[in-house]
Amino acid sequence: MNNNNNMPCKTRFSATLGALALGISLATAAHAAEPVKIGLLLPYTGTYAALGEAVTNGMKMAIEQGGGQLGGRAVEYVSVDSEANPGKAVPNMQKLISGSQVDVVVGPVHSGVGMGAVKVARETGVPLIIPNAGFNAATGPLCAPNIFRTSFTSWQTAYPMGQIAADKGYKNIVTVAWRYGFGTESVEGFKEGFEKAGGTVSKEIYVPFPAVEFQSQLTDIAALKPDAVFVFFAGGGAAKFVKDYAAAGLQGKIPLLGSGFLTEGTLAAQGAAATGLLTTLHYADSLDTPQNSKFREDYRQKFSKEADIYAVQGYDTGLLLAQSLEKVAGNTQDRAAWTAAMADARIASPRGDWTFSKAHNPVQNIYLREVRDGANVVVSTAATALADPARGCKL
Known part of the structure; x- marks a missing residue:
């Protein structure tokens, strides 16, 4: 009978390392075979339903245009109707994170819901990408390494x-x-x-x-x-x-x-x-850029309706997910590397290129628009690469 205790110490150590490496490799491969789970905490009924739909449409279109995968992994969406109800924000976040075990949460639209969502994201460390809610605190006093916003502040x-x-x-x-x-x-x-x-x-x-x-x-x-x-x-x-x-x-x-x-x-x-x-x-339908023209045509063809600012913000969320997960080869388990990749992203958006501030809010152009013949027409750029002051952020 062979007895491992009779093996030389160096041989036993090498065998242990090999087994450990094999275990890590198998675990990583198994994880890579699973889809990236995106939790959507958006309003799908009520006053803000159209906004939730536009964010979802824009995000999915961006991901589909990139091949339908994120970092080489398939994508699974888990949707929860926020109902724009702040009182349900915490249990809805817990439903997505603890119940469905999503890798990332996208949402919300409503700033009141956003306060609850940020609270849970800070407690759990799960990445939260805010595609609309503009309350200053999310990238101000409540900023965190895992909280990002693809929209604006008030x-x-x-x-x-x-x-x-x-x-x-x-x-x-x-x-x-x-x-x-x-x-x-x-x-x-x-x-x-x-x-x-x-x-x-x-x-x-x-x-x-x-x-x-x-x-x-x-x-x-x-x-x-x-x-x-x-x-x-x-x-x-x-x-x-x-x-x-x-x-x-x-x-x-x-x-x-x-x-x-x-x-x-x-x-x-x-x-x-x-x-x-x-x-x-930070956007106008009439922005005369190749990215905006293509985006609006693609959206019109796919959904038989015109895109709006909410669709743009959803689209940019999809671009952020695609770019960051490509950089980390789809590894959502290493949250530090993934959030670092998000922080370094440069988004070629229909609204114009933008990057993240240290507080993870877009540094973006703000346009002056005048209503002419029933349309918001861009008159000039009111502020170039404007960063929110992020007062109170300790990142």
Whole structure:
């Protein structure tokens, strides 16, 4: 009978190392044979369902255009409807991470859901890619090595308008916004840029979210007679505010400025009332670049509808996953290497090339758009390679 104890020590050590290497190799091969599991925490019902659909469409299109694999591995999607409900954010994240054991979570759209998602991502270390929610904290005080955003911060989309307003000679501006996180953060961003350029915000007017009755606020504006008005509203609220503004006789008398969401996806409802509105955003349908033209044509052909900013952000998420997993040969187990690869990514986006800041928010161009003939037309680049200040981030 052979007895391993009689083997020379060096031989036994070599055999042990060989067995260990074989075990690691087999485990790695087995893992590589499994699909990359992408958890989607997006709204598929309710008010924000169209946004969730656009993000999903854009991301899947980018991955399919890259061959349908990520780092040589097949892809499996696990979807959970966030319902844009902050109260369900933590259990939904746990369902994806503990239940389905996804490799990465993509989401959410809603900033309230984002707070819960970030909490779980920080606790578990699972990579979280935020394709929309713009609350500053995700890449500010709550930043983490495994948290990335492929969209924007509320500061980024509002701050450049401050300098634009000052350049137009406006000295005194009134702001109007919904009183909730993104609304107040947008006003703060604009105010910082405007005051830095020498302007004064004479009054901040807030409307309870999601109220859409603006008569008293419009009466205030008419009485105050500011040089211009900066607002943050989106969706149905944006459509109604712009129409009410024109109906109150203020259109053409007191210029209206806004974060780009004022006219994003709302122009058809706003009609002629939107003509001449100036907004700042990190994308416009009319961007005249080869990447944007191809992207919009591909999206139109595949989904029989026009792409929007949410589809762009989903598309860029797919590009980020493809690029980073190619760099680490599909190894999602080594999270440190994978997140380092994400941090180093350079995305050739329909919105223009962008990279990540140290806090993992896009460093990107912000465009000045003017509504002409029912479209957001790019007038100029309001800020080139703008990085969010990421105040409070300790990375």
